[in-house]
Amino acid sequence: MPDDSADEVFERLQDIVQQAILREFPNPERKGCPGTEVLRELANRPRPTRDAAWEHVTHCSPCYREFLDLREQVKRRLELEHRQVVRRRAVLGGIAVAIVGGGIAAYESFERREPAPEELGPYLPASLDLRDASSTRSAGGQTVAAKPHVLPAKRLDLTILLPIGSEPGRYDIQWLKDIDKPLLSVSGNASVENGVTVLRVKLDLSRETPGNYLIGLRQPPSDWTFYQVTLRS
Numbered sequence: 001m002p003d004d005s006a007d008e009v010f011e012r013l014q015d016i017v018q019q020a021i022l023r024e025f026p027n028p029e030r031k032g033c034p035g036t037e038v039l040r041e042l043a044n045r046p047r048p049t050r051d052a053a054w055e056h057v058t059h060c061s062p063c064y065r066e067f068l069d070l071r072e073q074v075k076r077r078l079e080l081e082h083r084q085v086v087r088r089r090a091v092l093g094g095i096a097v098a099i100v101g102g103g104i105a106a107y108e109s110f111e112r113r114e115p116a117p118e119e120l121g122p123y124l125p126a127s128l129d130l131r132d133a134s135s136t137r138s139a140g141g142q143t144v145a146a147k148p149h150v151l152p153a154k155r156l157d158l159t160i161l162l163p164i165g166s167e168p169g170r171y172d173i174q175w176l177k178d179i180d181k182p183l184l185s186v187s188g189n190a191s192v193e194n195g196v197t198v199l200r201v202k203l204d205l206s207r208e209t210p211g212n213y214l215i216g217l218r219q220p221p222s223d224w225t226f227y228q229v230t231l232r233s
């Protein structure tokens with residue numbers, strides 16, 4: 001007994017109709033046949049439209065045969081395109097999972113290796129005097145100061161004396177080896193004290209290896225200015 005689900009009934013009827021069309025209208029002289037291009041256009045339609053061309057095709061066995069072949073090509077192409085879209089989505093989904101997973105892993109390892117604040121001892125007061133720091137423009141349009149400054153590799157309660165004429169307000173601070181790759185990022189508020197613009201931030205340099213670094217300052221939306229700093233143990 002054949003299965004009588006609606007889809008299967010429809011497919012069986014469709015098959016009967018198709019077989020009938022393929023058999024009943026031989027048209028060996030191909031009278032009134034519209035040609036392959038018209039058949040291809042019909043095959044590319046999302047659904048049949050009742051017009052003269054379609055009327056002909058459903059009453060001409062050779063045209064209908066050609067139409068079914070072309071329709072099969074179109075279906076294969078659409079299926080291929082669909083599979084490519086699905087595969088692309090799967091790849092993008094995989095990347096998103098990797099990014100989120102990587103972020104969680106990084107967060108967890110950061111959480112694990114972060115000792116409790118009381119184990120690390122107090123912040124050491126230190127100052128960075130940038131009042132007469134001469135700076136030069138780098139290739140990227142950013143500014144790098146020439147004169148090196150020295151800081152200890154400790155947890156620092158850092159007082160930065162900003163270059164003369166600096167505005168008070170919010171500043172972003174970066175600690176970095178290479179421009180665009182900050183190792184630490186903090187922000188703080190600068191205020192004018194006795195005519196000097198002073199920025200106080202806590203900067204934990206206790207895990208940085210001694211050597212040459214840059215400290216970057218910017219008052220958004222201004223561009224970064226970088227100053228050379230030598231870190232000593």
Ligand SMILES: [Zn+2]
Pocket residue numbers: 027030031032033034056057060061062063064
């Ligand atoms: Zn025909």
